[in-house]
Amino acid sequence: MTLLPASLPADVARVLHVLLPEGHPLRAQVPDLRVESRCRCGCSTALFAGVADGARSEVVAEAAIGSDGEILLFAEDGRLSWLEVCSWSDPKLTLADAARFLDGEPGRPR
Template sequence: MENEPLGPLPDVARALLEALLAHDLPAAPALRAQAVSVRTRPGCTCGCGTLELVVTDDGAPLAPLHGTFPVEGEVHDDDGTPVAGLLLFVEEGRLSSLEIFSYGDDGLPLPAPDRVTWVERPPVA
């Protein structure tokens, strides 16, 4: 979706990014610094809420990470049933995408942070 113009990070995406990066992990401080200047565009054609993240501050510090940030979100419906997951991807030390994936067939929008349980996982490169 590289042809779409970059826009501001939606409020719900910013809240999710802040919740993800609130975990005290080695890559988090640099990624928090990058998040200040991040711009975004849709990151998927299925209609879900996945976003491509573009850090516009070339001077922002690089994170010591390439791959998946080691915190995963599990999204719950009104009944508390897990319905989706959230992943934050980092490429060459820079924020790359915030992905939501459904456990069912339908694409989902980004959820409110109060619908998400955060779980630390080992980094995946």
């Protein structure tokens, strides 16, 4: 695994590393990303700094998290805007759960 940006929380950096493999054109933005806020519901969805409102964002990468949910990465006008974890189970999945699953670690997602 390449070094993760120190400016990002570990869970966000690990998920971005998987969703944006080496050579992906949007990967160049990762070192400059900062998390502005997190969802308050407990899922830990991350909104990146500098995004107006995200209304025009589109999905640029996604991955299933077993049968429990998925991760969606959005960009607006070619700029990464937010990283969302969608959960279809209770308790809700978090970005940390998704990072562990994507890294192949044993855990809750099935």
